[in-house]
Amino acid sequence: MTDKPDFLPFALPEIGDDEIKEVADTLKSGWVTTGPRTRRFEADFGAFLGDAALQCMAVNSATAGLHLALEALGIGQGDEVITTTHTFTATAEVVRYLGADVVLVDVDPVTLCIDPRLVEAAITPRTKAVVPVHYGGIAADMHALLALARKHDLRVVEDAAHALPTTCGGRLVGTLDSDATVFSFYANKTMTTGEGGMVVTRDPELAKRIKVMRLHGISRDAFDRFQSRKPAWYYEVVAPGFKYNLTDIAAAMGLHQLAKLPRFLERRKYLAARYREHLSDLPLVLPADAPAGDVHAWHLYVIRLNPSSAKVTRDQVIQGLSDRGIGTSVHYVPLHRQPYWRDRYGLTPEMFPQSDAAYQSMLSIPLFTAMSDADQDRVIAALREVVA
Numbered sequence: 001m002t003d004k005p006d007f008l009p010f011a012l013p014e015i016g017d018d019e020i021k022e023v024a025d026t027l028k029s030g031w032v033t034t035g036p037r038t039r040r041f042e043a044d045f046g047a048f049l050g051d052a053a054l055q056c057m058a059v060n061s062a063t064a065g066l067h068l069a070l071e072a073l074g075i076g077q078g079d080e081v082i083t084t085t086h087t088f089t090a091t092a093e094v095v096r097y098l099g100a101d102v103v104l105v106d107v108d109p110v111t112l113c114i115d116p117r118l119v120e121a122a123i124t125p126r127t128k129a130v131v132p133v134h135y136g137g138i139a140a141d142m143h144a145l146l147a148l149a150r151k152h153d154l155r156v157v158e159d160a161a162h163a164l165p166t167t168c169g170g171r172l173v174g175t176l177d178s179d180a181t182v183f184s185f186y187a188n189k190t191m192t193t194g195e196g197g198m199v200v201t202r203d204p205e206l207a208k209r210i211k212v213m214r215l216h217g218i219s220r221d222a223f224d225r226f227q228s229r230k231p232a233w234y235y236e237v238v239a240p241g242f243k244y245n246l247t248d249i250a251a252a253m254g255l256h257q258l259a260k261l262p263r264f265l266e267r268r269k270y271l272a273a274r275y276r277e278h279l280s281d282l283p284l285v286l287p288a289d290a291p292a293g294d295v296h297a298w299h300l301y302v303i304r305l306n307p308s309s310a311k312v313t314r315d316q317v318i319q320g321l322s323d324r325g326i327g328t329s330v331h332y333v334p335l336h337r338q339p340y341w342r343d344r345y346g347l348t349p350e351m352f353p354q355s356d357a358a359y360q361s362m363l364s365i366p367l368f369t370a371m372s373d374a375d376q377d378r379v380i381a382a383l384r385e386v387v388a
Contacts, residue, residue: 005325008378011188014264014370015253022252034058034215034245041251044258045198048165051175054200055207058251059214062161062184062197064244066131067094069157069180069199072209075100075128082122083131083159084114085334085347086355091133091159092335103127104335104347109354110288111135112302116144123148129155134163134173136331137190137268137297138290142168142176155179161197162299164190165265170293174200185250188368190264190299191257193250217241267369268298271376275301275365278380282387283309285361300331301367304358305387312387314361320386321365326379329364 026037042056049056059065075081077099083091085104092102105118112135119130130149132140142158149156160166161184163173174181180203185196201207212219217239257264276286285304290296305314312320318328334355336347349356366379 007325008327008366008371008375009368010327010329010364010366011368012370013187013192014260014368015192016256016260018256018259019253022256023249026248026252029248032249033247035248037248037255038246038251041246041254041258042198044255045200048258048261049172049174049200051202053202054175055202055204057199057207057210057214058246058254059197059199059244060246060250061195061244062159062182062186063090063094064214064242065182065197065199066091066157066159067097067242068210068213068244069182069201069206070094070098070100070129070131071213072206073129073155073157073179075155078126079128080124080126081129081131082119082127084133084135084355085336085341085352086112086114086135086332086358087133087159087335088161088332089335089338089341091131092341095131100128101126102341102345104341104345104352106352106354107135107358108141109358111138111140112355112358113138113140114145115354116141116148119145120148120152123152123154127152127154129157131157131159133159133161134166136287136300136302137162137166138288139163139166139168139173139294142178146177149178157182160184161186161189163297165261165295166297167290167295179203180206185254185257190268190297191254191261193246193254193257196246196250196254213239213241214244215241216243264369265295265297268367269296271367271371272296272298272301274373274376275367275380279303279383282383283311284387298367300364302331302362302364303383305361307357307361310361310387314363317383317386318363321379321382324378324382324385326382327366330359330362331364332359334359 079100081095156178158181180201185193283306335341
């Protein structure tokens with residue numbers, strides 16, 4: 001009996017000595033919660049985006065960031081927020097935190113991003129906001145979505161968990177004309193702080209509310225109080241806030257991950273191009289590239305079986321790759337198939353034909369900066385055995 005091959009995971013963060021030293025120095029400093037490194041990280045993130053008008057607020061997850069942004073915009077009971085069915089539940093669940101209703105719409109069949117035409121068809125007098133998701137690293141059609149928002153007086157919060165450093169119309173996601181943009185630094189993202197996220201906005205009132213609500217509704221930053229050389233113990237709770245701050249331990253990782261992001265992007269682009277070169281003759285639908293002049297972040301590499309020519313099912317491919325020691329994932333089981341969303345809103349697969357068809361044929365294959373060409377060759381060879 002032969003040994004099983006070494007396991008190649010679907011994703012693996014690239015953590016170097018710089019991050020490890022910064023974390024160690026943070027621990028030695030005695031300041032491990034939100035403090036000087038978090039502030040540096042926020043400043044560095046703003047500098048990376050390159051727009052001095054932006055305010056960047058670090059949080060402990062993108063989920064927290066989406067919640068804070070919608071809360072600051074006043075979303076509440078009786079309101080509706082439109083988003084895509086083809087996303088992780090966090091995008092929608094934060095709307096329910098606020099007592100508002102979620103309206104799900106289908107996706108563009110090529111990009112798998114939210115379809116602006118269906119957004120417009122779903123608008124009602126109760127609609128207050130739209131949350132587009134930049135899927136897999138490619139930007140949603142923000143030109144059309146922002147035009148819709150202006151026409152119907154809607155707020156826009158971008159779920160950019162997959163979209164660093166994606167561009168749209170030549171501008172980095174995060175610098176567009178939406179009300180707020182939320183990034184994720186979860187372990188499998190294009191850069192990581194382990195857990196973490198960033199909310200970005202140009203609106204000073206929105207930023208003020210988010211800063212207060214991310215730490216218990218306290219009117220004064222704990223870092224300011226504890227670093228003051230004069231007695232500064234007094235604070236005021238001005239709202240029932242949340243516990244959504246990012247720690248300095250996490251920010252320590254983020255400082256160096258952000259600095260490496262341009263290199264990470266080039267590696268992801270290289271790996272994506274190799275996949276396209278070596279898989280294009282198989283009965284697969286490969287992910288769309290960004291429009292000419294724009295950047296795809298290549299957070300995910302999602303392949304779909306061609307329904308007219310593939311001789312195997314998605315699940316057979318996943319099992320075949322697993323048997324060969326290769327990890328995969330599926331992004332996503334759409335929300336309309338999840339019991340909570342299905343039952344609350346009476347959703348059926350027929351209501352979302354593009355997302356549902358994609359779901360039944362898709363899988364995400366390994367794409368991470370630490371994978372070698374030999375690792376990728378192994379994935380390609382396995383796919384050719386299983387699919388061809």
